[in-house]
Amino acid sequence: xxxxxxxxxxxxxxxxxxxxxxxxxxxxxxxxxxxxxxxxxxxxxxxxxxxxxxxxxxxxxxxxxxxxxxxxxxxxxxxxxxxxxxxxxxxxxxxxxxxxxxxxxxxxxxxxxxxxxxxxxxxxxxxxxxxxxxxxxxxxxxxxxxxxxxxxxxxxxxxxxxxxxxxxxxxxxxxxxxxxxxxxxxxxxxxxxxxxxxxxxxxxxxxxx
Numbered sequence: 001x002x003x004x005x006x007x008x009x010x011x012x013x014x015x016x017x018x019x020x021x022x023x024x025x026x027x028x029x030x031x032x033x034x035x036x037x038x039x040x041x042x043x044x045x046x047x048x049x050x051x052x053x054x055x056x057x058x059x060x061x062x063x064x065x066x067x068x069x070x071x072x073x074x075x076x077x078x079x080x081x082x083x084x085x086x087x088x089x090x091x092x093x094x095x096x097x098x099x100x101x102x103x104x105x106x107x108x109x110x111x112x113x114x115x116x117x118x119x120x121x122x123x124x125x126x127x128x129x130x131x132x133x134x135x136x137x138x139x140x141x142x143x144x145x146x147x148x149x150x151x152x153x154x155x156x157x158x159x160x161x162x163x164x165x166x167x168x169x170x171x172x173x174x175x176x177x178x179x180x181x182x183x184x185x186x187x188x189x190x191x192x193x194x195x196x197x198x199x200x201x202x203x204x205x206x207x208x209x
Contacts, residue, residue: 010068016046024050024132025097032103032125039104045070049094053133054204055197057082057098058126058150060143060173062113065105071098073142078174085193095206097136099129101145114145123152130160137164138200140193143173167203169196 017026026043033041042065059073066072073082086096102114102122126149130136141150150168153161160166171193172178179186201207 010070013045014043014069017043019046021049021051021094022046025129028125028128028132029103036104039106040065040069041103042066042071042100042105043069044097044099047093048097050097050133051135052094053097053136054138054206055091055096055200056129056133056136056139057096058139058141058146059098059100060114060145061100061102061105062111062143062145062173062176064110065107071100073098074173074175077179081174081179081190085190085197088194089197089201091197091201091206095201095204097133099126101149116148119145119148120152122149123156126153127156127158127160130166135204137166138204139166139168140196140200141168141170143178146170146173167200169200171196 016022022044025048029041029043033039045068057073059071061071061074063074073079085091086093100122102111102118103125105111139150139153141147147170150170154168172189174193179189181189
């Protein structure tokens with residue numbers, strides 16, 4: 001989810017996770033979890049839309065899975081920053097969709113720094129995800145792990161990538177040490193991301209408000 005929600009709202013979102021606009025991607029999440037039965041794979045919340053998605057926000061999902069059961073940008077600060085970027089640019093949720101570098105979380109445990117093997121394990125799920133969102137042609141990779149997975153993706157020879165003219169952007173994570181610094185420095189980081197998302201919107205035919 002783009003921001004944390006009250007418990008009742010979370011329950012409503014979970015009850016809608018198989019609605020037509022997100023069913024395909026959340027069924028993919030179920031299938032990924034079935035591969036590793038003792039893990040959980042957060043869902044994509046129903047504000048998004050597999051048919052309308054143009055931009056993928058790829059997150060380096062270090063930390064615990066969010067209690068909501070959905071993919072988030074990170075902690076509460078990260079979610080607030082991401083929501084602020086989207087609101088400022090007028091990037092509506094149906095046009096952007098989140099995904100995690102390593103889809104799996106072990107319940108009650110924190111994802112630490114990913115090993116190269118864990119990042120590589122996220123490549124096939126990412127390709128399956130791309131197949132579910134046929135109009136997506138931009139990936140904004142947030143954080144070191146996401147940047148590494150984006151590099152692996154570009155090294156593949158999957159026709160889907162060149163047919164769509166897939167473009168990847170590499171930016172910093174939205175929380176943690178990546179956002180350390182003075183308020184002025186943090187605003188600079190946010191402005192850099194706004195520039196990237198503005199360009200991504202222009203590439204995909206979305207008008208900035």
